[in-house]
Amino acid sequence: MLLPLLMRPSLGCPQASVVLTCCVRTLRHYSQAKCFLRRRQRNTGSQEEEWHTKNRTVLAYIAAAGVGMIGLSYAAVPLYRLYCQATGLGGTAVAGHDAGVVETMTPVKERLIKITFNADIHASMQWNFRPQQTEIFVVPGETALAFYTAKNPTDKPIIGISTYNVVPFEAGQYFNKIQCFCFEEQRLNPHEEVDMPVFFYIDPEFDEDPRMARVDTITLSYTFFEAKEGQKLSLPGYNPISIRSMTV
Amino acid sequence: MSTSMNFSTKSFRPRPPDKGAFPLDHLGECKAFKEVFMKCLRDNSFDNSKCRLQSKDYLECRMDHQLMAREPLDKLGFKELMDRPPSQAEKESKP
Numbered sequence: 134m135l136l137p138l139l140m141r142p143s144l145g146c147p148q149a150s151v152v153l154t155c156c157v158r159t160l161r162h163y164s165q166a167k168c169f170l171r172r173r174q175r176n177t178g179s180q181e182e183e184w185h186t187k188n189r190t191v192l193a194y195i196a197a198a199g200v201g202m203i204g205l206s207y208a209a210v211p212l213y214r215l216y217c218q219a220t221g222l223g224g225t226a227v228a229g230h231d232a233g234v235v236e237t238m239t240p241v242k243e244r245l246i247k248i249t250f251n252a253d254i255h256a257s258m259q260w261n262f263r264p265q266q267t268e269i270f271v272v273p274g275e276t277a278l279a280f281y282t283a284k285n286p287t288d289k290p291i292i293g294i295s296t297y298n299v300v301p302f303e304a305g306q307y308f309n310k311i312q313c314f315c316f317e318e319q320r321l322n323p324h325e326e327v328d329m330p331v332f333f334y335i336d337p338e339f340d341e342d343p344r345m346a347r348v349d350t351i352t353l354s355y356t357f358f359e360a361k362e363g364q365k366l367s368l369p370g371y372n373p374i375s376i377r378s379m380t381v
Numbered sequence: 382m383s384t385s386m387n388f389s390t391k392s393f394r395p396r397p398p399d400k401g402a403f404p405l406d407h408l409g410e411c412k413a414f415k416e417v418f419m420k421c422l423r424d425n426s427f428d429n430s431k432c433r434l435q436s437k438d439y440l441e442c443r444m445d446h447q448l449m450a451r452e453p454l455d456k457l458g459f460k461e462l463m464d465r466p467p468s469q470a471e472k473e474s475k476p
Contacts, residue, residue: 235458265419270428276458277429278436280415302393310398311457312449317402327405328415332440334458
């Protein structure tokens with residue numbers, strides 16, 4: 134409105150007109166900028182809300198994942214146990230070892246396996262303990278007898294207790310002992326020598342296991358320890374930790 | 382020996398024997414049968430299948446002298462020896 138009035142003196146003062154145009158330009162820019170800003174502010178408001186919702190969703194997902202992890206860690210215990218039983222991983226006894234199989238099993242005559250025997254004693258044990266045969270050839274499904282001998286060369290009675298080991302480890306699950314001399318205290322009087330038999334068999338399913346296809350030699354190793362009077366040792370089935378600490 | 386702290390490597394777990402432990406033969410009552418069995422093994426290059434009769438005799442000696450719980454032989458895996466003992470004894474006595 135004032136512009137035409139302002140324009141007239143521009144004819145007379147060019148400097149004033151320049152300043153004027155500058156002012157007008159600035160005003161125009163300013164008003165444009167203000168409009169833009171107002172539009173922008175309106176957008177920012179909704180965008181903020183959007184971000185807010187997005188943040189909440191992400192937070193909810195993260196929280197759910199965290200709770201899921203905690204739940205999974207609780208569920209893993211029985212699941213792992215089931216998995217171990219199914220696959221036999223980690224050395225757990227494969228379900229299905231049946232003592233009644235001895236009556237009905239038939240020997241697999243094609244598969245000849247060599248069983249080698251090893252005898253060890255603990256450092257402080259003074260018995261002379263050795264196998265009476267270095268090796269024996271058996272077939273799966275046939276019961277076999279083997280002998281160890283132990284002699285007490287000292288002048289006082291010594292009580293020993295033994296444990297065994299089977300190498301290769303995977304074959305250990307097929308190596309079944311019907312009767313032996315392990316895990317029970319055996320007392321030898323001074324200068325006494327006894328025969329210790331081991332009556333065992335290899336499960337016929339050994340022949341069907343693909344992992345055992347290359348296994349031709351199984352080593353049975355017995356180790357004798359001295360048992361202290363009054364010390365109670367439990368069978369490995371009940372408390373395997375005591376046996377493990379003994380053998381390690 | 383066999384630590385069980387590894388997940389993937391197989392470890393060995395000793396199992397108790399099915400019928401328990403043999404009582405010790407302090408008086409050497411079955412030593413003779415054991416000697417016969419060991420001689421049979423040495424003669425047959427340690428082949429267990431050829432010395433089944435001797436191992437059966439040893440276990441029967443143990444059962445007779447209260448060194449082993451009495452069990453029917455087929456439960457100990459000697460089913461084939463029970464079915465035809467006369468022919469088996471003939472085969473053994475021939476050579």
